[in-house]
Amino acid sequence: MSIQAPHPHPLSAPSPVGSLRQVEVVAGVIRDARGRVLLARRTEGRDLAGLWEFPGGKHEPGESAEDALARELHEELGIEVEIGTALINVPQRYPDKRLRLDVRNIAAWRGHARGREGQALVWVPPQKLPSYSMPPADRPVVAALLQPAHYLVTPPPGEGDEIWLAQLEQALANGVRRVQLRAPGLDATRWRSLVSRAAALCRQAGAEALVSRDADLAAEFGIGLHLPAERLHALSARPLPAGLLLAASCHGIEDLQAAQALGCDFAVLGTLKPTPSHPGVAGMGWKGFATMRESVSLPIYAIGGLNPADIEEARANGAQGIAAIRGLWPTV
Structure with a gap:
């Protein structure tokens, strides 16, 4: 397990904000029968490699958020899911892009979750989520799960x-x-x-x-x-x-x-x-x-x-x- 630095340095963009590409990503909060939450580790060769994140991925052209999340979770984890309620939609600026992370609760799922793309997986008790090192966009998701609204x-x-x-x-x-x-x-x-x-x-x-x-x-x-x-x-x-x-x-x-x-x-x-x-x-x-x-x-x-x-x-x-x-x- 990687311990998250509690207060990372502010992000800054080397390019004007308007020139940065916009990336739409959708992710799911998947719980097991014990209430633990599934995290996936970003693989080598990707940006932010080694950090833990909520599973999901990018939209394809013309794809709804729900369809994109169902497809990504099947491709990445081998599971079939029922998409539940929205949790939070996080806008986050990185040096090379502006990302929006649309996070949904997963109401139900079937199958055996495994890292089909070589990524490590871990089931985490909710109260221990803050101790995992995550990309900046995923940190507000943890707060939305654990802290008062x-x-x-x-x-x-x-x-x-x-x-x-x-x-x-x-x-x-x-x-x-x-x-x-x-x-x-x-x-x-x-x-x-x-x-x-x-x-x-x-x-x-x-x-x-x-x-x-x-x-x-x-x-x-x-x-x-x-x-x-x-x-x-x-x-x-x-x-x-x-x-x-x-x-x-x-x-x-x-x-x-x-x-x-x-x-x-x-x-x-x-x-x-x-x-x-x-x-x-x-x-x-x-x-x-x-x-x-x-x-x-x-x-x-x-x-x-x-x-x-x-x-x-x-x-x-x-x-x-x-x-x-x-x-x-x-x-x-």
Whole structure:
């Protein structure tokens, strides 16, 4: 097994983006009866040889994604498959091409999977997928399989701490499993108390908590840290140990590449749509999001005027999911 470098260097193209060839690839998430996921190793003589990937291949002219995936899995593995739901569609820029990796869950399959083209195969328990060295386009696929699709950003608590905590508890009961604790301008003593109680609620619910900006609070309570974009370019080393989550807000390609170089575990990119909290700011839209997504292999949440109904479109443009305040914060 090859151990994946957790935060590879940003990809850059020697040629203008518009001159790069576009490659459409489709891949499948194939599970066995024990829930393990099949990976194939890229053979010698191919680019990125030796790395592990989700099995699949390129479209042929006039071929649908479903037909291409069924054909490729038969040719490569000798199995017949029933194509299931879409998981994520990852746009990724390499030095010589722009790739879109369309990943589907395989609902059922028949036969004995074997490497018919000489490629090594391995069945991997899902939680061990991050330890396999993969091409950049496959890394967001692992995140889509293992990490939450929703990232709640808390609003300020106003005058009622108990109401705010009750709303957080309801959000957790609704299924939120990743939370950024954020309350700009709040008194430090009051905020420390709220972070302590909120972190405890998240732990009880099996959810991940990150605190905005304050590395000392993150370390004190053993939770993650979420950095604003301006902090990314001022830091030369990861401000938390690897065991604690590190995330960042990003507004463009330079921010995303700085987040990846710093060792962030994921990023938030926006604003996608105009929002009341950013009056007069035009959103980047999904096309703009996907173009920026190409530059890194981090899991990235889209933010700005989004709610859970946008998850499908977010995944179709390479997002881990959506981050939101209003779209995920319940009213009590």
